[in-house]
Amino acid sequence: MSKLILIRHGQSLWNAQNKFTGWVDVPLSERGRAEATIASCKLREKHYQVDVCFTSLLMRAMETAIVTLTECDEICGEKTPIIQHAADDPNWHGWDKYEGDHTQELPIFPASDLDERYYGKLQGLNKAETAAKYGKEQVHIWRRSYDTPPPGGESLEDTKTRVLPFLRDRILAHIKNGETVLVAAHGNSLRSIIMDLDDLSPEEVPKLELATGVPIVYEFDSETKVIDKVLL
Ligand SMILES: O=C(O)[C@@H](CO)OP(=O)(O)O
Numbered sequence: 762m763s764k765l766i767l768i769r770h771g772q773s774l775w776n777a778q779n780k781f782t783g784w785v786d787v788p789l790s791e792r793g794r795a796e797a798t799i800a801s802c803k804l805r806e807k808h809y810q811v812d813v814c815f816t817s818l819l820m821r822a823m824e825t826a827i828v829t830l831t832e833c834d835e836i837c838g839e840k841t842p843i844i845q846h847a848a849d850d851p852n853w854h855g856w857d858k859y860e861g862d863h864t865q866e867l868p869i870f871p872a873s874d875l876d877e878r879y880y881g882k883l884q885g886l887n888k889a890e891t892a893a894k895y896g897k898e899q900v901h902i903w904r905r906s907y908d909t910p911p912p913g914g915e916s917l918e919d920t921k922t923r924v925l926p927f928l929r930d931r932i933l934a935h936i937k938n939g940e941t942v943l944v945a946a947h948g949n950s951l952r953s954i955i956m957d958l959d960d961l962s963p964e965e966v967p968k969l970e971l972a973t974g975v976p977i978v979y980e981f982d983s984e985t986k987v988i989d990k991v992l993l
Pocket residue numbers: 776780781782783784877880904948949
C-alpha cells in the first residue's frame with residue numbers, strides 16, 4: 762500500500778525565538794534535531810520503509826529529512842540516502858557523474874516548490890511584537906487566511922499554486938507506483954498539500970495547525986485515493 766509521510770521540519774532557531782521565517786534559511790535548534798530523531802524512531806516502530814524523499818531547498822527541511830532517514834536507518838532498508846541536486850549549474854560535478862549501483866540509493870530530491878510561504882516584509886520580525894504593533898487580528902489574517910498575503914509576501918493560495926503541480930507531477934507519481942514517500946517541508950507548503958488531500962475549504966484551512974517534527978501518514982489505494990490518515 763502506498764504511503765505519503767509528511768513532516769514539518771523540527772523546531773528551527775527562529776521558531777524558538779518566535780520570528781517570522783519564510784524563505785530565510787535558518788537551521789534547526791537542538792530541540793528541532795531531537796524532534797527529527799523521535800520522528801525517525803516512530804517510523805521505525807511502525808516498520809515503514811521509505812523509497813524516495815522530497816524536501817524544500819531550505820536547510821531546516823533538509824536537516825529534518827536527513828536526521829529522520831539516518832537516525833533509525835532501518836527505514837531506508839539497506840539503501841543510502843543521497844541528495845540529488847538539480848544539475849543546472851555548468852560547474853556542477855555531482856551525483857549525475859557517478860555511475861555506481863543506483864539500486865542501493867534512496868534519492869532525496871530538494872525542490873524550491875516545497876519552500877515555506879514567502880513572508881515578505883515580516884521575515885525576521887518577532888511575531889508577538891508584530892501583533893502588538895498591527896493588532897492580533899490583522900496578524901492572524903496574515904498568518905492563517907487563505908488569500909490575504911502578508912505585506913510583500915505570498916498568501917497561502919499563492920503557495921498552494923506552486924506546491925500542487927509538484928504534488929501531482931512529482932510526489933503522486935511515486936504514490937501511483939506503490940512507493941512510500943517522505944516529504945520534509947514547512948507549515949504552509951504542507952498546509953497546501955493537506956488542504957488538497959483532505960479537501961479543506963478556504964474557510965476550514967485557517968484552523969489547521971501543524972506541529973514541528975510530527976509525521977503525518979497518508980495511505981492510498983491503487984487509484985491514488987486517500988484511504989487512511991494518522992498522526993504519529
Ligand atoms: O515563520 C514562518 O515561516 C511560519 C512557520 O514557522 O510561520 P507561521 O506559523 O506564521 O506561518
